[in-house]
Amino acid sequence: MYTSILLQTAIIFALYFMGEGIATLLPITIPGNIIGMLLMFIGLLLKWIKVKHVQTVGRFLLNHMAFLFIPAGVSIIESIELIQDDWFKILIVCVLTTIITFTATGLTAKAVIRLQEGWKRKK
Numbered sequence: 001m002y003t004s005i006l007l008q009t010a011i012i013f014a015l016y017f018m019g020e021g022i023a024t025l026l027p028i029t030i031p032g033n034i035i036g037m038l039l040m041f042i043g044l045l046l047k048w049i050k051v052k053h054v055q056t057v058g059r060f061l062l063n064h065m066a067f068l069f070i071p072a073g074v075s076i077i078e079s080i081e082l083i084q085d086d087w088f089k090i091l092i093v094c095v096l097t098t099i100i101t102f103t104a105t106g107l108t109a110k111a112v113i114r115l116q117e118g119w120k121r122k123k
Helices: 005-025 032-045 055-063 070-078 080-122
Strands: none
C-alpha cells in the first residue's frame, strides 16, 4: 500500500533540508535544492527510498509545477526597473540557453536509447 501523504511529504522535505544543510557546508556554491534532488536520486538508485514512498506527492508536485513558478514571475515583475535596460540581452540568453538545453536533452536521449539497444543486443 502507498505510504501516507504526510510521510511522503516529510521524506521530500527532509531530503530538501539535508541538501540545504550540505550546501551551507560546501566551500563552493551549489543550491541546496539541487543537492536534495541528488540525494533523492541516490536514495532511489540504491533503493533506500522506494518510488512508492514519494510517488503520490511527487506526482502532485509535478502536475502543479507551473503554480510553483508564480513567486519567481512576481519577483521579475517587481524588479522590472532593474532589468528594463537589459531586456534584449536577457532575451538572447534565454533563447540561447533554451536551444542548448533542447540540444543537450536530445543528444542525451539519443545516447541513452543507443545504450539501451546495445544492452538488449548483448542479452
